Amino acid sequence: MKPNMSPQTRKLATVLKPLGRTEAKQATETAVEHLRPELMRDGKSRFRALGAQLSVTRPTAKGSPTRLVDVRVVDYLNRRHLRVVIAGSRVVEVRELDYQPAFVAEEIAEAEAIVARDPRLRTIVRRRGAFSSPFSPGRNAPGERRIGLRYLVVHRKTVVAVLAEVEVDLVEQRLTAAHAVGTSGGSNG
Numbered sequence: 001m002k003p004n005m006s007p008q009t010r011k012l013a014t015v016l017k018p019l020g021r022t023e024a025k026q027a028t029e030t031a032v033e034h035l036r037p038e039l040m041r042d043g044k045s046r047f048r049a050l051g052a053q054l055s056v057t058r059p060t061a062k063g064s065p066t067r068l069v070d071v072r073v074v075d076y077l078n079r080r081h082l083r084v085v086i087a088g089s090r091v092v093e094v095r096e097l098d099y100q101p102a103f104v105a106e107e108i109a110e111a112e113a114i115v116a117r118d119p120r121l122r123t124i125v126r127r128r129g130a131f132s133s134p135f136s137p138g139r140n141a142p143g144e145r146r147i148g149l150r151y152l153v154v155h156r157k158t159v160v161a162v163l164a165e166v167e168v169d170l171v172e173q174r175l176t177a178a179h180a181v182g183t184s185g186g187s188n189g
């Protein structure tokens with residue numbers, strides 16, 4: 001920090017500094033440990049921490065803003081999306097979300113693996129030059145965790161053709177809808 005900063009600016013700079021990896025990891029671990037008893041059902045647990053992000057409260061009339069870390073957790077077995085707010089090293093709020101947070105790379109990979117196991121789609125998934133593009137399939141109820149994948153292929157380096165659209169339920173870990181669009185062509189496209 002610059003030496004000519006006012007004490008108020010210095011204090012604000014500390015609150016607003018970017019969230020570091022260590023702080024994000026500690027907040028995520030704190031959130032998961034706090035939720036661990038709730039994440040169990042019939043002796044099993046299946047959840048995923050989606051990540052952590054900085055959250056800053058508005059300043060009070062006499063005080064300064066508060067630095068918080070917001071951790072999102074998907075509890076697949078109990079069909080919940082949770083927001084856990086961490087202040088320092090303690091949980092200050094746990095709230096169930098009424099919407100589906102954005103997908104993370106691990107979930108996309110899990111959905112792709114589920115699709116790859118389906119014999120009807122195996123040739124599309126393995127097609128040379130084919131790749132998937134995730135999307136959110138329509139409206140999702142609060143307890144659902146569905147991800148859509150469009151399988152595409154590039155022809156002659158310019159035109160993209162949609163081969164199939166699929167929908168995967170990550171709670172049930174199964175394919176719920178599949179629609180092959182354009183499957184013509186040889187093994188090289």
